[in-house]
Amino acid sequence: MNPNDNEELNAIREGVRALCAEFDAAYWRRIDEQKGFPETFVKALTDAGWLSAMIPEEYGGSGLGLAEASVILEEVNRCGGNSGTVHGQMYNMFTLLRHGSEAQKSFYLPKLASGELRLQSMGVTEPTTGTDTTKIKTTAIKRGDKYVINGQKVWISRIQHSDLMILLARTTPLAEVKKKSEGMSIFLVDLREAIGNGLTVQPIANMVNHETNELFFDNLELPLDSLIGEEGKGFKYILDGLNAERTLIAAECIGDGRWFIEKASAYARDRVVFGRPIGQNQGVQFPIPEAHIEIEAADLMRWRACEEYDSGKNAGASANMAKYLAAKASWEAANACLQTHGGFGFACEYDVERKFRETRLYQVAPISTNLILSYVAEHLLELPRSF
């Protein structure tokens, strides 16, 4: 099967494209200039059911696989939009779906599917520990019928546009666990109740128009039933959802890459300097096919990850490699596109500089390129563990 020529996937592509056509380049440019949030777009995508693609039908979603979901986010970026504004809603629910109690699932999932509630945020990263997640210092201590949360998180996205947040906190001190990955737990935080009652949110101005924040927990009280799954197993639960998340991010980068390649090709055909189209010069031309080849190669790995995930196999290696290849390829495509546009690449009205900033993020977050390299080194090549 060629997933790029598959009837069902093509129908999804067309559906998402039709919706995205209502949110043109001027819309995204305006949102970026105003450092705003694309609320109308997010609502339209939610109402059309695209964001609930992977929620099972019994909970009101479409019950689709990762392949279908990846096409949705790819197309948002390929059409010039920024799926970083919505992707959390698609994948943050994995922890709930896989490890939540039946009561949690039947209460929350239908509301997430309909868009009544948003679960756009996941709080893992901390300022003093960064990538070294098992050293997180945010604690959740059981006191009576509450968990009391204290600590700090950083770079937690879309808090102002979410009702709920998945939170990773330590329930058993590091010194008291056998393995450092043990003793952390996952909580579902109702942000509407938490903000102002033990949770303070401080937005972080950043290079991309990505709504992201520092969080301060000062005796935030959570009901006991906000715990997801078993206490102490939260780190494992988070890891469980990452293969899907990485594959979806790879698809977003592929969408970006295709947008850059189309944009660069069109400009290289049309722009005439020295009496000929600039694309006739191989120095201008070659970086564009080079980027195309790399995006297509990354796409093959993305489909391998989707196929493995959707058939219940371990997609860890493919998902990580797809994310690595796609994030790198989209960045190369962004560079080629900007260079092709010369000075106009820097003008906001061409949208290249905006997409250039947006796609750069994916080599750092949600997982940095180095961490993928160390995963491959350790898990696939049996090299010594470096940390």
Ligand SMILES: Cc1cc2nc3c(=O)[nH]c(=O)nc-3n(C[C@H](O)[C@H](O)[C@H](O)COP(=O)(O)OP(=O)(O)OC[C@H]3O[C@@H](n4cnc5c(N)ncnc54)[C@H](O)[C@@H]3O)c2cc1C
């Ligand atoms: C815009 C944005 C949105 C984000 N959204 C979220 C979110 O919603 N939720 C959330 O929890 N987090 C979020 N993050 C955090 C993101 O996942 C982290 O920034 C990322 O994982 C890197 O962590 P760090 O910034 O602390 O870098 P550090 O851990 O300080 O690392 C800095 C650099 O050193 C490298 N490095 C560190 N240790 C090693 C090593 N042992 N070997 C090789 N290289 C190493 C890293 O790869 C990185 O390039 C977001 C970040 C950004 C920028």
